[in-house]
Amino acid sequence: MKLIYRGKAKDVYELDEDKVLIEFRDDLTAGDGAKKATKEGKGQLNAEISAKFMELLSKNGIPTHFIKFEKPNRHVAKKVEIIRVEVICRNFATGSFVRRYPFKDGQELSPHVVEFGFKSDEYHDPMINEDIAMALKLVSSEEEMKEMKRITLKVNDILSEFLLKKGIILVDFKLEFGYTGDGKLILADEISPDTCRFWDAETREIMDKDRFRRGLGDVLHFYREVKRRIEK
Numbered sequence: 001m002k003l004i005y006r007g008k009a010k011d012v013y014e015l016d017e018d019k020v021l022i023e024f025r026d027d028l029t030a031g032d033g034a035k036k037a038t039k040e041g042k043g044q045l046n047a048e049i050s051a052k053f054m055e056l057l058s059k060n061g062i063p064t065h066f067i068k069f070e071k072p073n074r075h076v077a078k079k080v081e082i083i084r085v086e087v088i089c090r091n092f093a094t095g096s097f098v099r100r101y102p103f104k105d106g107q108e109l110s111p112h113v114v115e116f117g118f119k120s121d122e123y124h125d126p127m128i129n130e131d132i133a134m135a136l137k138l139v140s141s142e143e144e145m146k147e148m149k150r151i152t153l154k155v156n157d158i159l160s161e162f163l164l165k166k167g168i169i170l171v172d173f174k175l176e177f178g179y180t181g182d183g184k185l186i187l188a189d190e191i192s193p194d195t196c197r198f199w200d201a202e203t204r205e206i207m208d209k210d211r212f213r214r215g216l217g218d219v220l221h222f223y224r225e226v227k228r229r230i231e232k
């Protein structure tokens with residue numbers, strides 16, 4: 001199989017003209033790749049968790065690249081051209097948000113905030129708006145930015161409600177979108193504890209990659225707990 005992309009935590013192989021195989025690796029990175037580790041089993045957990053979320057979203061009418069899960073750590077997905085815009089949605093303030101603005105850590109946000117970032121390690125994913133995205137030719141119309149925001153808010157509603165029933169608060173998350181060969185904008189990439197913040201609804205214990213970023217330990221224990229709860 002032809003490797004067409006090697007990211008920080010996933011490898012993408014070409015299956016045919018319109019399908020790819022995404023392999024979730026055990027690598028963990030933080031701070032634009034400055035902090036690195038490998039945790040055996042992380043790739044499988046993220047592939048399983050992300051598959052569950054993608055299926056839930058598809059069932060609820062969100063267009064996604066996900067086709068099927070393949071044991072132990074792979075997704076078959078529609079081939080897309082990834083848009084170099086990260087869409088971040090925040091329900092509670094934490095992380096970079098409390099370093100940039102005067103919010104208290106853990107403060108609930110009203111309204112829920114959607115931010116766009118330029119997907120670039122070289123420029124450290126700076127925040128952008130519709131005009132910057134257009135001027136950088138990341139998207140071809142302002143409508144596409146609106147569409148990404150609209151889908152992101154719908155994803156937020158679906159996932160927040162689902163997770164809360166499992167005793168998990170969806171604090172924030174990052175989405176990526178792509179264009180299919182016939183020009184449709186669909187949700188791509190992954191939705192996992194590497195790309196979301198999850199807090200235990202009772203104790204507010206951290207259940208995501210912040211355990212690695214902050215050196216809190218027991219990273220995989222909490223990824224496993226997220227998987228256990230969402231499969232209940």
Ligand code: UDP
Pocket residue numbers: 086088094095096097125172173174194195196197209
């Ligand atoms: N995020 C991500 N990839 C990035 C940047 C952010 O998956 O390149 C996710 C991150 O896991 C969190 C949310 O987006 O769930 C908001 O991240 P934030 O901007 O607070 O960044 P950080 O504090 O991680 O620098």
